[in-house]
Amino acid sequence: MKTIQHLLYILIVVIFASCSTKMTEPQSVSINQTVSIFPDYAGVTVPANIAPLNFYIEEKGIEYQANFVDASGNGFVVKSDNGVVDIPLKKWHKMLASNAGKSINVKIFVKDNSGKWVDYQLFTITVSSDNIDSHLAYRIINVGYILWNKLGLYQRDLTSFRQTAIMLNRNTEGNCMNCHNFNQQDPEQIMFHMRGKYAGTVIARGDEVKKVNTKTPVTMSAAAYPSWHPGGKHIAFSVNLISQWFHGVDKKNEVYDRASDIVVYDIENNEITTSPLVSTRQRESLPNWSPDGKYIYFCRTEEVSESIAWDEVVYDLCRISYDVETKTWGTVETVLSAAQAGGSITFPKISPDGKWLMFTLADHGYFSIFNKSSDLYLLNLETNDFFPFPFNSGDVDSYHSWSGNSRWIAFSSKRLDGLCTRPYFTHVDEKGNFSKPFVMPQRDPLFYRSYKDNYNVPELVNGKVNINRASLLEAARDNALQANFDPNIDVDGLSGASRIEQSVLH
Numbered sequence: 447m448k449t450i451q452h453l454l455y456i457l458i459v460v461i462f463a464s465c466s467t468k469m470t471e472p473q474s475v476s477i478n479q480t481v482s483i484f485p486d487y488a489g490v491t492v493p494a495n496i497a498p499l500n501f502y503i504e505e506k507g508i509e510y511q512a513n514f515v516d517a518s519g520n521g522f523v524v525k526s527d528n529g530v531v532d533i534p535l536k537k538w539h540k541m542l543a544s545n546a547g548k549s550i551n552v553k554i555f556v557k558d559n560s561g562k563w564v565d566y567q568l569f570t571i572t573v574s575s576d577n578i579d580s581h582l583a584y585r586i587i588n589v590g591y592i593l594w595n596k597l598g599l600y601q602r603d604l605t606s607f608r609q610t611a612i613m614l615n616r617n618t619e620g621n622c623m624n625c626h627n628f629n630q631q632d633p634e635q636i637m638f639h640m641r642g643k644y645a646g647t648v649i650a651r652g653d654e655v656k657k658v659n660t661k662t663p664v665t666m667s668a669a670a671y672p673s674w675h676p677g678g679k680h681i682a683f684s685v686n687l688i689s690q691w692f693h694g695v696d697k698k699n700e701v702y703d704r705a706s707d708i709v710v711y712d713i714e715n716n717e718i719t720t721s722p723l724v725s726t727r728q729r730e731s732l733p734n735w736s737p738d739g740k741y742i743y744f745c746r747t748e749e750v751s752e753s754i755a756w757d758e759v760v761y762d763l764c765r766i767s768y769d770v771e772t773k774t775w776g777t778v779e780t781v782l783s784a785a786q787a788g789g790s791i792t793f794p795k796i797s798p799d800g801k802w803l804m805f806t807l808a809d810h811g812y813f814s815i816f817n818k819s820s821d822l823y824l825l826n827l828e829t830n831d832f833f834p835f836p837f838n839s840g841d842v843d844s845y846h847s848w849s850g851n852s853r854w855i856a857f858s859s860k861r862l863d864g865l866c867t868r869p870y871f872t873h874v875d876e877k878g879n880f881s882k883p884f885v886m887p888q889r890d891p892l893f894y895r896s897y898k899d900n901y902n903v904p905e906l907v908n909g910k911v912n913i914n915r916a917s918l919l920e921a922a923r924d925n926a927l928q929a930n931f932d933p934n935i936d937v938d939g940l941s942g943a944s945r946i947e948q949s950v951l952h
Contacts, residue, residue: 474563481554481566488569491881493578494542498533502891507556547575576853585902595620607889629674633909646926659926682733701813706731719932721775760784763791797852856904869904
């Protein structure tokens with residue numbers, strides 16, 4: 447009987463010990479030095495629903511320990527013999543959930559070859575009370591375009607490390623796919639373009655999936671850069687005559703428009719319309735609907751001229767009102783000129799609360815994802831004040847998207863190695879104050895040092911994209927439905943390809 451009681455006592459002690467939040471620290475010598483970790487997660491602000499920020503301790507040692515402790519002294523310990531801090535998923539989420547709006551201290555201990563432990567200055571991770579959308583959608587493509595015919599649209603569950611495919615071009619004989627876009631972060635409303643074989647624009651709304659040929663006899667090209675109207679029945683596009691070439695030194699690629707216009711596609715009526723005000727000999731591109739659905743913001747520059755070199759072209763930020771019910775256009779307004787901004791304005795994206803507009807500013811052009819001068823800027827739509835993102839890097843910081851609650855921004859950057867585009871996240875409060883950005887966490891913290899594909903066009907989504915795979919493949923491989931052009935539009939106002947001098951086109 448005493449033996450059984452003794453065993454029960456030991457079991458109770460073990461259970462309570464395993465549930466204890468008391469932190470254990472090795473006997474160590476404190477050094478007044480910050481610890482070097484990769485990725486750099488020290489001092490970042492994270493949403494409470496993010497996956498663990500696994501990292502690698504770059505200090506030399508034979509054993510490692512990371513203590514994660516909240517303000518109440520509760521936490522957990524992660525031990526490692528190779529410097530990789532693999533944070534338990536459940537413990538991490540539990541700690542973040544109980545510390546929303548607070549900070550977590552992380553203290554690193556390293557044992558050297560002599561068996562002595564040293565501890566470094568602790569760093570903090572702030573846990574925001576603002577959650578982020580649960581998924582991030584992106585295109586993965588080879589960084590050098592050597593294997594451009596092997597790409598896919600993927601989604602990552604940001605609460606874990608699970609990545610799944612939305613669409614792979616190996617299912618459509620290696621054609622190009624691009625410009626995926628969602629309506630208000632809704633995973634049930636997605637569109638993307640397919641180029642080359644099986645060309646067309648795939649649009650999915652719930653269980654309805656169709657492919658549309660958006661090239662009409664009076665528009666210069668098929669639809670390009672998209673933006674959903676919040677009502678879910680219209681998509682604004684630009685139509686572009688695009689030229690591109692590859693540099694032998696420094697830059698990888700240059701994209702240049704010889705002409706471009708803004709059009710609106712009515713999904714239910716399968717009709718494309720425009721206005722002579724946004725289909726001019728000037729170049730209009732990159733539309734973005736305001737959250738109230740009343741305005742289309744876009745970028746505009748003057749028409750092609752032999753007197754202006756391609757690397758001197760700069761774009762203004764403009765807007766025009768459009769009523770989707772009455773098909774009534776307003777007048778074009780310049781919101782922010784290139785002269786005011788000090789560069790070329792590209793990729794305007796308005797926050798869902800309608801207060802902010804983030805854009806990329808580059809020294810020329812609009813296709814900024816290859817331009818090292820590209821930086822992010824924030825424009826206050828109430829005051830028209832604008833300022834640079836305080837954490838711009840010395841390399842490309844470009845494409846960006848908002849979270850549904852307007853508190854997080856996902857953006858692409860080449861700051862890690864100057865070669866590959868990686869997805870980053872930053873928190874922005876109601877006053878436009880940003881937190882130090884952090885790269886999307888991976889289970890293996892050294893992942894980004896060996897993975898050499900680009901994460902292209904990161905789009906935040908508030909759930910998993912669950913398009914019926916059979917319906918998606920059937921629509922992708924089927925003949926495209928021909929879109930009609932609005933017969934009430936004065937086509938003489940268009941800058942369609944047939945109306946541009948051959949000397950300009952060639």
